[in-house]
Each structure stands twice: as C-alpha cells, then as structure tokens.
Amino acid sequence: MRAKWAFFAVLAAFSFLIAASDSAAVDTTAINAVRKKGVLTNQDLQVIDNFLADAVAELVRTQKFTDIARLRAVILSQQGTQQQYAQQYSVSALKHLTSGLQAALTLPAEFRTRITVNLLILIDGMADLRLLDLSVAMLGSDSPIVRYWAVHGLTNPGIIAKLNVGGAATDQAAGGIVKKLSGIVEKSDPATLALMTQFVGGVKVSQAEDLLLQIADARIRQYMAWKVKYELLDGSVLKMLAEKMPAGSARTSAVAYRFGQLYSCAIQRYVVGKAFLSRTQRQQLTSVLVDVEENCTSKLIGAPRTAIKRAIERGDDTALMTEHNRLLGTDSQAGELAAKIKFVYGPDASGKKRNGPFALPNPP
Numbered sequence: 001m002r003a004k005w006a007f008f009a010v011l012a013a014f015s016f017l018i019a020a021s022d023s024a025a026v027d028t029t030a031i032n033a034v035r036k037k038g039v040l041t042n043q044d045l046q047v048i049d050n051f052l053a054d055a056v057a058e059l060v061r062t063q064k065f066t067d068i069a070r071l072r073a074v075i076l077s078q079q080g081t082q083q084q085y086a087q088q089y090s091v092s093a094l095k096h097l098t099s100g101l102q103a104a105l106t107l108p109a110e111f112r113t114r115i116t117v118n119l120l121i122l123i124d125g126m127a128d129l130r131l132l133d134l135s136v137a138m139l140g141s142d143s144p145i146v147r148y149w150a151v152h153g154l155t156n157p158g159i160i161a162k163l164n165v166g167g168a169a170t171d172q173a174a175g176g177i178v179k180k181l182s183g184i185v186e187k188s189d190p191a192t193l194a195l196m197t198q199f200v201g202g203v204k205v206s207q208a209e210d211l212l213l214q215i216a217d218a219r220i221r222q223y224m225a226w227k228v229k230y231e232l233l234d235g236s237v238l239k240m241l242a243e244k245m246p247a248g249s250a251r252t253s254a255v256a257y258r259f260g261q262l263y264s265c266a267i268q269r270y271v272v273g274k275a276f277l278s279r280t281q282r283q284q285l286t287s288v289l290v291d292v293e294e295n296c297t298s299k300l301i302g303a304p305r306t307a308i309k310r311a312i313e314r315g316d317d318t319a320l321m322t323e324h325n326r327l328l329g330t331d332s333q334a335g336e337l338a339a340k341i342k343f344v345y346g347p348d349a350s351g352k353k354r355n356g357p358f359a360l361p362n363p364p
Helices: 006-011 014-019 029-035 042-061 065-077 083-104 109-126 129-137 144-155 157-163 168-182 190-202 208-224 233-243 252-272 279-301 307-314 317-328 336-341
Strands: none
Touching: 029 042, 042 065, 042 083, 042 109, 065 109, 083 109, 083 129, 109 129, 109 144, 129 144, 129 157, 129 168, 144 157, 144 168, 144 190, 157 168, 157 190, 168 190, 168 208, 190 208, 190 233, 208 233, 208 252, 233 252, 233 279, 252 279, 252 317, 252 336, 279 307, 279 336, 307 317, 317 336
C-alpha cells in the first residue's frame, strides 16, 4: 500500500508548515471516472480512498485561504449518490479526517487552530452522520472558533434533516448531540448559542427542549450579572420559547417562566442601563423588545400588542415599565401572560414562587 500517511509524520514538524507550498491542487481525473460507474470494483474503492487521503493532506498543508476554499469545494463536489461510492466516500472521509485532526493536535497553537477549523468546516459541509463524532471530539477545545465550527457541524440544516428521518438510531444520535451541547452552554459565545437555538427549533427530539431551557437560564444569569453580550440573540431564544408553549404541554410552565423572565431582563436592561449601554446595545434591545411584542406576546395573549413599541418610540420608560408589569406581573399581582398560560416565576432563594419576574440589579 502506498505510503500516503507519511505526510502526517512530516506535518508534525513546525518547519514543514513554514515551507509548505501555497499551490493547492489535487487530481480528480481518476475519481471522476469512478463516480460515473454503476458498479464499483475494489480497485475503484481504492481510488476513492486515495483521493480523500491526498485531498485531506493537501488541505491540511495549504495556507492561502482562497486555495483552502477551493480544495474544500473540490472535496465536497466529489460526494456521490451511488450506494457503493457514497459509503466508501464516507468511510474514507472518516478515516482521513480523523488522522488529519489528530495530526493537527500535535502542532503549535496558531497552526493547530487554523488546520482544525479548516477540517471542521469541511466536515460541516459534508453533513455526514458518520462524521458526527469528529465534531463532538472538538467541543472541548479551548478555542472558541474551534468550538463554534464543531457545533456548526453538529447542528447544520443538512444534519438536522438526516436526524429527522426518524428511527431509533437517528433519535439516539440527536439525543446524544443535545447532551453534548448542553455541556458547553456555559462557556459558549452568542454565535455558538445561536447555532444551538436554531438546532432546538429544527430537530425533532424531546431532549431539545431541555437544551433550550438551559440556554435561556444561561442568558438570564448573564443579564443578572450585567455580563450579557449580543442582546439580539435573545430575540431568537424568546421566539423559540414562545413556540414551545403549546396549550396543555407538560412543560409549558417551565418554558413560560423562562420566556417571562428573559423578556423582563431585556426590558429592565433597556430601562435601567440607559447610561451604561452603548448605542448598539440599546438598538439591539429595541429590536428584541418590539419584535417579541409583535410576534410572540401578541400571539400568546391572543390580541395585538403595541404598548412597548409606542413607549420606546416616545422615550417613555415609565410607560414601558407599566406595560412590563401589566404583561409579565409584579410581586403583588400576576401579569396577563401568566393568567393566560398559567405559570409562576421562581422559586427564589427561599424556595418561594413569585407572581412577577426577578428584578435586575443595578449596573456595576
């Protein structure tokens, strides 16, 4: 067998990376011929394996972003639908991408991150259930961008569509992804949490709702600590919570509590943080408050709501908080939303349930 993996021994050497050629090229002549066949021989299967070995090796050592993108496109373009071909392509991709990722881990940090991200972007594009474990293995990375692309490879629309075909195997895979994602919620940035939120909305598995509640709880804690970033994310989280509140659901109260508290945090932050927030933050909060009023609370209550929008347009914080209390409640009286959906807030530190949301502390 040809020594195709001698490359990866060389890859570990720092000097090789410095001297690596920027010309990205991989021969597709042989695999193009194989892809057109109806029945494949063992020799044809070896052609597929050789192509992926060479292509992944080339991708790993290429440094120019344009060449990297071109290589990824070539590799993705060679995926096929013929059963023998598709299975071998998947098996070979797993083998050679695994070796590539393992080799990348031996490199200095700046090269390790670049190579790992490039391989994860390729894995994301392939949307192959066989490759899920490769993305899962990267969730524990110290690099936020590596974690982002690992999550992207687990939650992209192609993966969601394949997980939703039904059956014990795909349900188990979807549940496993949810469990792994739940383990990194606390250290995930807003962009990564946005991917998780979209996954919750697309995948048909009961465990996804638990992940959504965990994301909402994390965002609420960040609001309470005045450490929340990219408030626009909460529009997506609130919309997803609203969609998960069907009448009669056993989890309606838990979901509604998070919806009410997270929306309250956004409103209170807008009012209390006037001198603390940047113009961009206030614009993002405005977008969230108005959009959620129009597309979520109006539907949940069953009547159009515009009081929050009008209060913001007038710059009337008193009117805004009056509508907040009427909709979401106070310590002394439940709000319209709680009366409609039947939920309470809390419990608080003493174990007591509340009629209204917890107050946001003053800015530090």
